[in-house]
Amino acid sequence: MSKATLRSALLALACIYSATLLAAPPSDIRHGNVTPDMIQTGSDIPGHWKQPEGNFDYVKREVMIPMRDGVKLHTVILMPKHAKNLPIILNRTPxxxxxxxxxxxxxxxxxxWSGLKDFANGTFILVCQDIRGKYGSQGKYVMTRPPRGPLNPTKTDDTTDAWDTIDWLVKNLKQSNGKVGMMGSSYDGWTVVMALLHPHPALKVAVPESPMIDGWMGDDWYHYGALRQINLDYFTDQMTARGSGKSVPRENYDDYTNFLDAGSxxxxxxxxGFKQLPWWNRFAAHPAYDAxxxxxxxxxxVAKHPSSVxxxxxxxxxxxxxxYGAxxxxxxxxxxxxGAxxxxxxxxxxxxxxxRDGWHMGPLKWPGNTTAQFRRNVMIPWFNHYLRDTPLKHSLPEAMIYNPVEKRWDRFREWKVASNQxxxxxxxxxxxxxxxxKPAGGSDSYVSDPAKxxxxxxxxxxxxxxxxxxTWLVHDQRFVETRPDVLSYVTPVLTKTVTIQGAPIADLYAKTTGTDGDFVVKLIDVYPGTYPSDPKMGGYELPVSMDIFRGRYRKSFSHPSPIPANEVQQYKFRLPTVNYEFKPGHRIMVQIQSTLFPLYDRNPQTYVPNILFAKxxxxxxxxxxxxxxxxxxxxVLLPVVESANTGR
Structure with missing residues (x-):
């Protein structure tokens, strides 16, 4: 028999053996050491998995807390093992x-997560809750659900939900001392502020961080009537699914092109597809600052319903x-x-x-991790004071504002509101x-082209x-300084420090050939041409405070009106609050322009009823x-103070 014939014969025998083995029932398997316990006919995923947690230093619970209308909210509780008489930190989030x-x-x-690490030290019970209609919570989601009243005829809002949640926590967590603090940032900051409108007696302290307060005047949606259109992604992220939705798909890598090609x-x-979103339809129907x-x-x-918290x-x-909000x-x-x-x-x-970490802000570096230092040295002792009655080494002043030039915290016994500056x-x-x-006279012009x-x-x-x-708010402004549609005004080199503490006010007198238009004003610190301590900062044009104003609202935010072409009008608006020093050797610059794109939508510069739908x-x-x-x-009206008045 040839080798080829022998190989064919052996192969045939192997196939017959395999077929016989596969056809045999499990009880008949006796070959290859295969036994019945090796065969699984069900799923390899058990019906219920319980992770051993004997070495955990905390207990994690998930509960559904009932609200007054029967809706239950998904709540995660993190409790140190052997917890006893501990205060609660509550965060409510979408x-x-x-x-x-x-x-x-x-x-x-x-x-x-990073925002809770300094509080996860075994001395707090940490609680996080999904707000109505999001993730694991029942109910209907409404974007920044308004307080009960004309815009919300129901009997619940984020105020009542916070009350009901706190009431359940202090009654059901026997390991707590019955005292609750709230904190949260952005939308989570909104929920903190809503809780303050009618706080539960157990709510003893609150920290709204960068809270959404007024979405039209200067927070997420608009700034003085100019739409922050790149935030449209938030609509689909937040409102196309109970969990996390998807961002708007992009045709191009560059959003400048995407929004320019789209038109309005x-x-x-x-x-x-935004017409499918109820929030967009309400939003788009109210471009002015109406009810x-x-x-x-x-x-x-909060001014109408102040709390003692x-x-x-x-x-x-x-x-x-x-x-804007805080x-x-x-x-x-x-x-x-x-104020007390x-x-x-x-x-x-x-x-x-x-x-998160706070070692730097863009190109600006600090002499330490400013956020961690603040959490540990100020926030936690402050929480402990009101949640455990521990004494404070240093009482919190009326205002505590970082000085980014001297790289230190300044403490102010009194900080003036903008109207009293x-x-x-x-x-x-x-x-x-x-x-x-005061100048003797003159004017400067530029052509604002919505196509560019x-x-x-x-x-x-x-x-x-x-x-x-x-970090775009600290980006070097030299990249636009030479554009013909940007006007840049600059002081001589300073010979003494100019200290400003408060909110600068833009006060422009301008005319336009159009019947509408926007005005962007930037207050800038121009560094010396060479800067030995940090060479890359040589000549840097650092924005200190800037904002945008939509011209149709120059007389009334709620009742816009066309700009009379070729007639001088006053445009006066507040810029963000600062605590800043312009040092000798530096210069102060003011830049003026009409677009800040694609962050803000383009003004057509022709008056139309609703700019969102300009043709x-x-x-x-x-x-x-x-x-x-x-x-x-x-x-630009500056809140200048004497250099000695640093408030330290």
């Missing part, structure tokens, strides 16, 4: 309560998302006579950076000068570029003239 402890670790400090913000939204916005502005609400209003000096809520309470239990804190941070005009001058002396808007960052501007988004033919070039003479002395 961003998934399970995210408070994303890591499967036997150690509580390693299990929680409304056209962009319509093309991506829809005013009745859910929480700075107005000690509250720390906290935000970042360069908060790129909610730079300051204005604190000011509203102080003006209403409730309300404190303002502004750190050198981007939005919600308080919950003493202001010093810094005037625009001839030949693009800037100074404290000024970018807010150097292109390309990809969607979801987190690092650039977080392509409405977008027209306009010549904008800034006056600094007899027709109006344009200036």
């Amino acid at each position: 961003y998934q309560a399970d995210g408070c402890a994303p890591n499967n670790s036997p150690h509580m400090v390693d299990a929680v 913000a409304g056209a962009y939204a319509d093309a991506h 829809f916005w005013q009745l859910q502005a929480l700075d107005k609400q 000690p509250t720390m209003w906290l935000q970042g000096m360069w908060d790129q998302e909610d730079i 300051v204005h809520a604190w000011e509203a309470l102080k003006k209403a006579g409730h 239990n309300n404190h303002l804190v502004i750190g050198p941070w981007w939005h919600s950076q308080i919950n 003493k202001l010093t005009p810094l005037y625009l001058q001839n030949r693009f000068g800037l100074g404290f002396d 808007p000024v970018p807010y960052l150097p292109r390309p501007i990809p969607a979801h570029d987190t690092d650039r988004w977080r 392509p033919s409405d977008y027209r070039k306009a010549t904008v003239t800034i006056e600094h003479g007899e027709s109006g002395h344009s200036a």
Whole structure:
């Protein structure tokens, strides 16, 4: 027999053997050491898995807490083992309560997310809850559900849900001391403020961090009527699914191209299915500051319904998302006579950076981890004071605001609200000068072309570029200084320090050939041409405070009106609050432009009833003239103080 014939015969025998083996029932298997216990006919996933947690230093519970209307809210409780007489820290969120402890670790400090690590030290019970209609909670989700009243005819809101949650916690967590503190950032900050409108007696202390307070005036949705259109992704992220939705799909890598090609913000939204979203339809129907916005502005609400709960209003000096809310809520309470239990804190941070590391802000480096230091040295002792009655080494002043130039915290026994500031005009001058002396006369013009808007960052501007988004407010402004549609005014080199503490006010006198238009004003610190201690900062144009104003609202935020073409009008608006020193050797610059794209939607510069739905033919070039003479002395009004008044 040949080798080939032998191989064929053996192969045939092997096939017959295998077929016989496979056909045999398990009881007949006797070959190859296969026994019945090796065969699984069901699923390898057990019906219930319980992780051994004998070495865990905490207990994690998930409960459904009932609200007064029967809706149950998914709540995650993290409790140190052997907990006894511990206070509770509550966070209510639309961003998934399970995210408070994303890591499967036997150690509580390693299990929680960065914002809770300093509180996961075995001395607090940590509670996170999904708000109505999100993730594991029952009920219907409503974006920043308004307080009960004209906009919310139901019997529940985030105020009642916080009350009911706290009531359940203090009655059912026998390991607690019956005292609760609340904290949370951004939307979570909104839920803290809502809880303060009618707080449960067990709520003893609160820290709203960068809270959403007034979405039209200066937080997430608009700034003085100009739409922050890149936040449209938030609509689909938040409202297309009970859990996390998807962002708007992009045709191009560069969002500058995406939004420019789309035309109006409304056209962009319509093309991506936004008419399916009830919130968008309500939102789009109210472009002006009417009752829809005013009745859910929480700075107005807290002034009407002040609480006695000690509250720390906290935000970042360069908060790129909610730079308006905390300051204005604190000011509203102080003006209403409730400053004693309300404190303002502004750190050198981007939005919600308080919950992460704080070694630097873009190119600005600090002499330590400012956020961790603040949490450990200020926040936790402050919580402990009101939740455990422990004494404070240093009482919290009325305001505690970081000085980013001297790189230190300044403490103020009194911090003036913007309406009580003493202001010093810094005037625009001839030949693009800037100074404290009133100018003799003159004006400067530029052509604002909606087809070529000024970018807010150097292109390309990809969607979801987190690092650039977080720090765009400190980006070097030299990238636009030479554009013909950007006017840059600058002082001579300073010979002494100019210290400002408060909110600068833009005060422009301008005319335009259009019937509408936007005005962007930037207050900038120009570094010396060479800067030996940090060479890359040589000549850096650091934005200190900036904002945008939609011209149709120059007389009334609730009743817009066309701009009379070629007539000088006054545009006066507040810039974000700062504590800053312009040092000798530096210069102060003011930049003025009409677009900040694609962050804000383009003004067509032709008056239309609703800019969200402007037609392509409405977008027209306009010549904008800034006056600094007899027709109006344009200036930025600065809250200048003597250098010695640092408030330390």
